[in-house]
Each structure stands twice: as C-alpha cells, then as structure tokens.
Amino acid sequence: MRDRLELSRKDLNTRRKERFMDKKANKYDIPKRDGSVWPDDICPAYTPREDAIPSIQGCWYCKYADFHLKEERALEVGICNWPKKIID
Template identity: 55%
Template structure:
C-alpha cells in the first residue's frame, strides 16, 4: 500500500479511508486555536492565545488540559476526554 515515486523519490503513504479520517480528526483536535472557543469543546492538547496555566500545571506546558478556563471535570471522580472552554471565566476544575 505504500510506494515510492520514481520521479520525486518521495514515499507516499496510503491509508484505508477510515484510518485516514481518524488521522485527520486527530490533527484537527490537537491543532492550536486562533481564539478561545468560548462555550465550545476543547481537546486536551489544544491551546489558544488566552491560555492561563491552572495551579499545579507543569512549567511551560501550554495545553487546554492545563488552562484555568477549560473544564475537564478534573475535580470529579472521572475527568472528561473533551472539555469546555469558559473563557474569560476561570474554572480551576
């Protein structure tokens, strides 16, 4: 399924449609945001210009998972895979 183009010398990877779609979705989920997604879903590895680290966040880690404005229910028995952005409010949860 993978091949090398004789003309360019580049390797092209071909994935089954379902797997390719999963890769595309993963990229979108991890992509940085140009602005806060207020009242919308945010994925743990996303980040926006309004990022504010929550208490106890690792130094230099800029991801929604560690943002004061994102709610992943970290104070509940089970955290969420997808959080909600409440910017400009701070949740600390």
C-alpha cells in the same frame, strides 16, 4: 474515592501523552468559548493552572477549561469557559 480520582487523572494523563504523540494539537486564533476542546489544544487565552507542568501547554492545564477535574471521573474532551476561570 480520592484514590480512584487520582487513578483516573493518572490514566487520563497517560492517554493524553499517548494522544500527543499521535495527534497534532489544534491551535486557535481566539478562545473556543463554550466549545469543545481537547487536552492538547491551545489558544492565546491559555492561562496555566497552579499545578500545571510549565513545559507542557494546552487546554488540559488551562484555568478556563472544564474537564471535570474535581469530579470522580474527568472528561477526555473539555469545554472552554473563557473568560470564566474554572480552576486556579
């Protein structure tokens, strides 16, 4: 199961990179609390997770975004849970 989870994350990261090339990220003036967020979206509340890639910022790597990363299948669109942290 862990291998499938890792594969799913790798697939989503690949899709995310492809989407980044095609789509301009949304920048918000305030957090989209309880709203849908795409991986490349960003706001002033962005706080990187421990495993975040420093050169890439976006909701995908934010502690407040819920993309179900600990589930068997991660979501392509997450939910902003600011100010409640989801992952450290």
